[in-house]
Amino acid sequence: xxxxxxxxxxxxxxxxxxxxxxxxxAKVSIVWHEEKSIPSDTTxxxxxxGFSYGDYLRSGALAKHAHVMDAVKxxxxxxxxxxGICNGFQILTETGLLPGxxxxxxxxxxxxxxxxxxxxxxxxxFLQELNVGDVLNIPVAHxxxxxxxxxxxxxxLKANNQVLLQYCxxxxxxxxxxxxxxxxxxxxxxxxxxxxxxPHPERAMEMLLGCDDGIKMLNGFLK
Amino acid sequence: xxxxxNIGLKKGVLxxxxxxxxxxxxxxxxxxxxxxxxxxxxIIMELNTTDKDKAMAExxxxxxxxxxxxxIEDFEIILEA
Numbered sequence: 001x002x003x004x005x006x007x008x009x010x011x012x013x014x015x016x017x018x019x020x021x022x023x024x025x026a027k028v029s030i031v032w033h034e035e036k037s038i039p040s041d042t043t044x045x046x047x048x049x050g051f052s053y054g055d056y057l058r059s060g061a062l063a064k065h066a067h068v069m070d071a072v073k074x075x076x077x078x079x080x081x082x083x084g085i086c087n088g089f090q091i092l093t094e095t096g097l098l099p100g101x102x103x104x105x106x107x108x109x110x111x112x113x114x115x116x117x118x119x120x121x122x123x124x125x126f127l128q129e130l131n132v133g134d135v136l137n138i139p140v141a142h143x144x145x146x147x148x149x150x151x152x153x154x155x156x157l158k159a160n161n162q163v164l165l166q167y168c169x170x171x172x173x174x175x176x177x178x179x180x181x182x183x184x185x186x187x188x189x190x191x192x193x194x195x196x197x198x199p200h201p202e203r204a205m206e207m208l209l210g211c212d213d214g215i216k217m218l219n220g221f222l223k
Numbered sequence: 224x225x226x227x228x229n230i231g232l233k234k235g236v237l238x239x240x241x242x243x244x245x246x247x248x249x250x251x252x253x254x255x256x257x258x259x260x261x262x263x264x265x266i267i268m269e270l271n272t273t274d275k276d277k278a279m280a281e282x283x284x285x286x287x288x289x290x291x292x293x294x295i296e297d298f299e300i301i302l303e304a
Contacts, residue, residue: 058292065289094292101294103232106239148236148295179237 001026001222004042006072006088008033008063013049013085013202020202020214021046024222033066044081044221045072047088049141049200059102059144060090069095081125081221082194086142089186089196098189098196099157100149105142106179112141114210115177117185117199118168121161124192128220135172136213138199140185145198147180147187154181162188165197224270226282227301230291231263238262266290278302 003021007014007030018028021044031038033052038045053062063069069091076082076097084092092098105111119127119134130136149157157163165186167177174183178198186197201214232238238261245260270278282300291298 057290061289061292093294101292103236103295104239106237108239108243146239179239 001043002039002041003028003044003046003221004038005030005046005048006033006068007031007048008050008052008066010052010054011048011050011087013087013200016200017046017048017085017202020205020218023205024215024219026222031068033063033068035068036071038068038071038075042075042080044083045075047072047082047084047091048202049086049088052087052091055087055144058090058094060087060092060094063087063091064094073097076189076194079191079193083126083221084194084196085200085202086145086198089198090144092194092196097194098187099153099162100147100181100187102144102198103146103148103179104144105146110141110143111145111178113139115140115199116168116170116172116175117165118172120163120166123161124164124188124195124220125223126188126195126220127164127217128223129216130220133172134216135168135170136217137170137204137211138201138213138217139203139211140177140199142178142198145180146178147184147198149181149184157187160190162190162192164188164195165199224273224275224278225303226268226270226278227303228266228268228282228286228290229263229299229301230266230286230296231261232295233297236295273304275302 201217204214240262
């Protein structure tokens with residue numbers, strides 16, 4: 001298992017992400033955005049959280065044109081697994097590897113706290129270790145996490161089990177966090193090899209820091 | 224030639240910034256006058272061409288590829304000699 005974590009100027013979760021996957025037993029490399037290729041033995045590419053290119057223009061918009069993204073697109077088109085967390089999710093929607101877009105939170109606040117999310121679909125590599133309906137406690141920290149997709153797009157997402165996670169309360173009842181369509185917190189593409197979510201599983205790896213529900217999530221990639 | 228690009232959220236996509244600005248305009252006494260507020264952004268570019276058709280075609284490409292996110296935003300291009 002060789003996890004490649006991308007690093008753009010302004011990325012700030014690459015070392016947490018490296019720590020998380022190393023804890024699970026993976027070999028992890030951090031790859032700078034100017035690289036034109038990724039290692040040939042890559043088994044997962046992670047676009048971590050942060051503020052790539054200062055979030056100028058739109059969150060994730062400038063990272064779309066980074067050199068390394070051409071290699072990531074080719075990797076994903078060939079069926080390679082790609083995970084975008086927070087800013088990484090924004091980059092994946094901007095790139096078109098995932099449908100929809102992430103808008104400014106409806107209340108205009110930067111939201112930073114632990115929040116519950118529930119598993120909506122698990123017929124995919126990422127959440128295979130979890131059951132539908134499982135409630136997880138995972139930190140969120142974002143300003144632009146308000147997932148938008150038009151009604152045709154939403155119908156398609158649901159028809160293909162592409163809605164992965166929804167914001168909820170501790171009992172699993174849907175709860176509005178940031179204005180996302182149907183409280184969506186994470187999705188995947190149609191082929192189920194590209195995943196994106198706003199919450200940060202890599203920050204929920206140690207009970208010392210309050211919660212380790214992230215282990216159950218990220219572990220799916222190592223199975 | 225100058226290109227002015229106006230970008231805003233599509234109709235039907237909730238503009239929270241516009242809504243908050245509208246609310247504040249109401250609280251400072253402009254509620255009767257202002258029916259709706261949309262907040263967008265403007266990008267102004269100096270272009271090295273005098274060819275209007277070329278400018279329009281190229282700036283349209285820029286908008287689709289980078290300047291606007293057409294999933295949620297509309298754009299308008301104004302060219303000035």
